[in-house]
Amino acid sequence: MNVLKQTEDNLKQEIAASTIKAKLANEEELPEIILEKPKDKSHGDFATNIAMQLARIAKKAPRQIAEDIVANLDETKASIEKVEIAGPGFINFFLKNDFLGEVVPAVLEAKETYGRTNAGDGERIQVEFVSVNPTGDLHLGHARGAAFGDVLCNVLGAAGYNVEREYYINDAGNQIDNLALSVEARYLQALGKDAEMPEDGYHGQDIVEIGKVLAEAYGDKWASEEKSERLAFFKEYGLKYELGKIEKDLADFRVQFDNWFSERSLYKDDKISEALKTLDEGNYTYEKDGATWFKSTELGDDKDRVLIKQDTSFTYLTPDIAYHKNKLERGFDKIINVWGADHHGYVPRMRAAIQALGYSEEQFEVKIIQMVNLFENGEKVKMSKRTGRAVALRELMEEVGIDAVRYFFVARSNDSQLDFDMDLARSQSNDNPVYYVQYAHARICTMLKQAEEKGLAGSETFDAALLTAEKEIDLLKKLGEFPQTVAEAAEKHTPHKVTQYVFDLASLLHSFYNAEKVLDPQNKELTGARIALMKAVRITIANALGLIGVTAPEKM
RNA sequence: GUCCCAGUAGCUCAGCAGGAUAGAGCAAUAGCCUUCUAAGCUAUGGGUCGCAGGUUCGAAUCCUGCCUGGGACGCCA
Structure with missing residues (x-):
């Protein structure tokens, strides 16, 4: 039971009735009654600015209107203790405190469900978050996205929305090939051989770990194996290893997903060509310079985007469009993506794709999570993906504790950058x-x-x-x-x-x-x-x- | 050059579907433990809400321009 809401609704109804009774406006003219909770206690429990809003319609001075409304109020109906007119025409309501008496029994009865409402009316919302490439450890920025996404889902669920949490696994494409090459290099290095990391390789300590584990388990078996088979094996091994670690880190961070969606399944189920076909049928594609392009500019993007490269492979965007098509086909009223700030430029093309696929842009929403800066001993800790020295979520959890990390990450608005103070988070003070x-x-x-x-x-x-x-x-x-x-x-x-x-x-x-x-x-x-x-x-x-x-x- | 986010107290940030004297924590100053946990409480000081225009009865909040900081602008992912 929501005691406060009920009281508010009663009051709104009574104000509306009084306004009409005073002939200040008819039902069509009546603006929405807005009740606000004054910051200053001397302004009562609720205040409304209705008199100012009505000034134009009723052609009267706001204070006069306020008086007319007050004169026609039925104070018993809305459990009003006292009404005052103040300032330019605010009406301040002081309520009888008896409604407050219902709060405690309501909480004690609801127990762990207190706070839940059906405000969302069962609307189906899917939230996709984290979705980090399985090529390295989760770091600070990912952790913020994870905390935000998770708490957003909790809150949506409590407010009566039907929520589903999903993680999109980028297990196809370049980055995964790169992972295989990186594992290969680390494996050979672990065997004492001379091997160089690929140019865009992943330099994280975790890959070094994988190399060692493989060397111990298989000796030099894979060194003499044919390269393509070796890489195929390393790819699967690396993927499983990295994904397992991500899942474990997230679970320890108290983040669970309903669904882990594999990019590969899009290839397997032919979803990508289906999506391309849909775009094509909508006349949103064309050929140029030996590539296939998406006319995203027609739907608000800065420039058109390549879907199929000259070498016939897809860009990152193409399977992602198929993925979003699939999400929407699953019948969600709304899909929310939680992305890092470095991906914000990607939003317009995805929004264009949503529309090209025949969906409303209102069904698609992106929450951008701004960067996290880490401070320790009063100094900014530099992070870099290339050196693999980013501060990992695991490290953070161990150093400052899960409670503190989660609290700090959801204490701030997602679109403000966040200074994470290690010393403060760690301090038991x-x-x-x-x-x-x-x-x-x-x-x-x-x-x-x-x-x-x-x-x-x-x-x-x-x-x-x-x-x-x-x-x-x-x-x-x-x-x-x-x-x-x-x-x-x-x-x-x-x-x-x-x-x-x-x-x-x-x-x-x-x-x-x-x-x-x-x-x-x-x-x-x-x-x-x-x-x-x-x-x-x-x-x-x-x-x-x-x-x-x-x-x-x-x-x- | 274009786009996104931010600019509010010394510091970190709330407030921004317009509303009354702009809030919190930390830091500063002064107090409160024979009393249910002082990891707490009370009080005080501290602000041209980046700047300039505009809309409005009313702007930190909406619109325009500019300044500063961060990020993004690949047939990478």
Whole structure:
């Protein structure tokens, strides 16, 4: 149950009814009633700017309109305590706090489902993320994409969308051939032979590892084998090895996929020629300079793109178009791609392809994840793919812990660059927001445990009317917001709003904790009410952290 | 040259489907542990919201131009 939403809807309805009753506008003219939560408490629980919006339609001064609306309000219907007109014509509503009393029972009843809504109405959304080439370790940037994608999916799921997570495996094409060549070189080197890495080879330590493992397992067996067979074997071996490692790293990072989609299957199932045929039938292709081109400029791209190269092989784009066609054919209402900032230039051509395939561009969305800069000892840590010295996700998890990494990555908007401060993430101090939130949860757990030990828990009857302290009201209001916060984060694709929310809630809890004593044997009624409140806060913090994928410890 | 993202307090960032005196954390200063975990709390100071125009009753938020930082502009993936 979403108590706050219900209250808001009631109020909106009442404002609309009053406006019409006051003959300020008829039903068609009536703009959407917008209720906002004022930053300043003295402006009430909700405020509306309807009077300003109506100024033109009703041809009256906003303040006069506001007065007319207020005069026609049925205050009992919308549980209004007090109404004020302020500033240029804002109407501020102060609600009776009785609706707040329903929040705690609602949370306690919903338990781990508190925060879930059906805002998404079962809309089918597929999110494709990470999709790193299986040619090396996951590094910092990938980790941010993984955390963002995962939390976005969690949030969408909680808001009633039907979500599917997918990883696209680039197991065909050049990069995989390069992987085979790199493995070959490392293998030969492990045997003590003179072998040079290919020009575009993968220099990561993991490939060196593979070479060693192969040398130990097979000796020089493959050195004397024919090159094509050797490479074919190395390709499969390398692919399996790299993919296995990626999957393991992600699983340890608490990221799971519903589907791992192989690029090769597109070749196998003839999906690429099908896609090409569709483009061709739509008259979106042409031949030039011995290559086949996609007329993407007709659909908003900067320049046309090659689909089939002179050497008859495909560009990266071609199987990718087939892949997106396949995704859409699976019946998703919307597909979301999470890409690194270095791929943003790729968006217009893919969007063009979506349309050329006959789909609406609104079904296709790309979330760009900006770069991550790593700082340690106050200095920027340089990363480079070529030297293979990028900071790996594995390393990060081991150094600072999964909770901190995940929290930091989803604390910021995806389209801001992120400075990741190793020292801060690592520190077990009050500077670290992860601990701050977790500590709030642990604190409550301790209180609840003591309540039981002292025989104060269990039989309490909850009387919301006893919760009158300012800090208590603040907590109740905040708790009531949670379902809408999650729904908004889902709708706007802004998972960081959940992080912000849980931080704010933790902050209110700490503040309350320092101001009021919960366990008071002298006052069992109040203690009972407060214990119930604490339980509700604990559940909500745990649920929010759950969405972020961070643990909620009972003790710290 | 074209395109994308960012520019808000000393630092890192929220806020941006227009709304009232622009927020948080850190850092700074001053306080709070015989009391449920001080990994906490309270208070104070700190801002030309990059710059210049425009739209509007109202702009950090929308539009245009410019400046700065980052990224992208392959018959690579």
